[in-house]
Amino acid sequence: MKTVLAIETSCDETGIAYVRHTDGGDYISLANALHSQIDAHAPYGGVFPMLAKREHGSNLVGLLAAAQVKALANKVSFENVSFTEEQITTALAHLEREQELMEICKKELEENPEGVFHKKPDIDALVVTAGPGLEPALWVGISFVKALSVLWNIPILPVNHMEGHIASVLLSKKEEVVFPALALLISGGHTELVSISTWGQYEVIGKTRDDAVGEAYDKAARILGLPYPGGPAISKEAEMMRNTFTKADIEAMCVKYSIKLPRPMLKSQDMDFSFSGLKTAVLYLVRDIMKVINIVGAEELPEEILNLICYEFEEAVVDVITGKLNFAYAHNRNIKTLIVAGGVIANSYIRTHIDAWCEDKEIFCFKPEFDLATDNAVMIGLAGLLGIERDLPYVEDFSKLIARGGWKIDEVY
Ligand code: KG4
Ligand code: ZN
Numbered sequence: 001m002k003t004v005l006a007i008e009t010s011c012d013e014t015g016i017a018y019v020r021h022t023d024g025g026d027y028i029s030l031a032n033a034l035h036s037q038i039d040a041h042a043p044y045g046g047v048f049p050m051l052a053k054r055e056h057g058s059n060l061v062g063l064l065a066a067a068q069v070k071a072l073a074n075k076v077s078f079e080n081v082s083f084t085e086e087q088i089t090t091a092l093a094h095l096e097r098e099q100e101l102m103e104i105c106k107k108e109l110e111e112n113p114e115g116v117f118h119k120k121p122d123i124d125a126l127v128v129t130a131g132p133g134l135e136p137a138l139w140v141g142i143s144f145v146k147a148l149s150v151l152w153n154i155p156i157l158p159v160n161h162m163e164g165h166i167a168s169v170l171l172s173k174k175e176e177v178v179f180p181a182l183a184l185l186i187s188g189g190h191t192e193l194v195s196i197s198t199w200g201q202y203e204v205i206g207k208t209r210d211d212a213v214g215e216a217y218d219k220a221a222r223i224l225g226l227p228y229p230g231g232p233a234i235s236k237e238a239e240m241m242r243n244t245f246t247k248a249d250i251e252a253m254c255v256k257y258s259i260k261l262p263r264p265m266l267k268s269q270d271m272d273f274s275f276s277g278l279k280t281a282v283l284y285l286v287r288d289i290m291k292v293i294n295i296v297g298a299e300e301l302p303e304e305i306l307n308l309i310c311y312e313f314e315e316a317v318v319d320v321i322t323g324k325l326n327f328a329y330a331h332n333r334n335i336k337t338l339i340v341a342g343g344v345i346a347n348s349y350i351r352t353h354i355d356a357w358c359e360d361k362e363i364f365c366f367k368p369e370f371d372l373a374t375d376n377a378v379m380i381g382l383a384g385l386l387g388i389e390r391d392l393p394y395v396e397d398f399s400k401l402i403a404r405g406g407w408k409i410d411e412v413y
Contacts, residue, residue, distance in 0.1 A: 010129045033064075052134055157388065181336065234310045237306065259312050322353055337366060
């Protein structure tokens with residue numbers, strides 16, 4: 001049995017989790033404390049890195065305490081510990097670049113001898129996202145894990161955020177993933193196709209050349225005047241159209257208003273994506289429609305037209321995704337499993353199409369549980385457990401544990 005405490009701060013979710021691999025081979029989440037910063041970033045229409053950093057700093061200790069309560073309830077044992085002056089000084093020195101977090105930790109250590117730091121968990125490792133992601137945000141988790149490691153004398157394993165997304169499916173299925181597998185990672189920061197020969201053996205075979213699919217949702221939503229994050233906002237309008245009208249009716253309406261969006265790189269004969277053109281096409285479409293509307297005095301995009309654009313946007317995304325899956329499959333018919341992960345997989349329309357695609361090709365489809373689709377620390381813990389199983393080395397020299405914003409899944413840390 002192995003148990004880890006995992007920390008995720010790569011983007012706009014702050015997460016702390018306790019995750020276990022049991023002797024029976026099951027992966028279980030013992031505690032999942034998560035704080036979403038969506039409301040803080042919404043006014044900016046996207047994630048603002050320095051704000052993300054500040055939010056992580058102010059939330060980590062509270063989340064550590066919340067995770068501890070949940071872990072205790074799930075029978076993780078904790079030992080009461082006290083610290084030497086030197087341990088405290090060294091731990092706080094690791095937090096020097098995170099002033100607010102350092103102040104919170106210092107206060108907690110000095111004023112709360114019964115508090116969260118003075119209870120050392122009985123775990124095998126501390127796991128932290130070291131990349132890819134926003135470096136100022138990644139650094140918060142990395143500095144914090146170093147401080148915890150000094151206080152508790154527990155080793156650290158750095159984890160790749162994208163492997164975390166892939167590993168998120170381990171919790172949802174009892175069956176083993178059958179290899180070779182293909183992973184489709186679709187999030188706000190990434191759009192990648194990864195070939196997986198076994199756990200830990202990854203090769204990126206396709207990626208976006210510009211915007212990620214979630215990013216395109218977010219940017220298109222902004223153009224359309226819809227709230228951040230754009231994915232749920234656009235998909236809500238698109239779903240409403242699908243539930244209200246037949247496909248033929250919607251298509252006729254799209255023809256009536258000349259609403260047609262491109263399917264970028266669909267025919268490019270490779271596994272790369274490009275979504276920035278889709279967003280730009282939305283911009284031009286809205287501009288052209290507004291020109292016509294302005295003649296008759298309207299100031300806003302009529303709701304019907306806005307909904308049709310959302311519908312067409314989602315159709316374009318589904319066409320590109322399934323088209324690229326077809327291309328990847330045509331070049332490797334050996335694939336036994338498709339793993340789909342990342343925030344965009346919270347989209348039920350995309351989920352349905354991917355399910356149908358897998359059924360048609362007769363391959364297993366693994367998707368994370370709904371609440372593990374977006375960023376969280378449980379998936380980081382799962383990737384950490386996979387790393388421990390394949391004997392990845394723990395960090396020995398803390399100065400070498402740094403944020404790697406562009407860390408690719410097929411590169412060694
Ligand atoms: O994986 P994630 O939480 O963060 C990154 O690592 O990027 O993904 C967030 C992205 C955002 O761009 C958001 O708009 C998108 O996932 N998203 C969705 C949906 N829910 C979240 N996109 C489409 N449909 C959704 N229902
Ligand atoms: Zn992510």
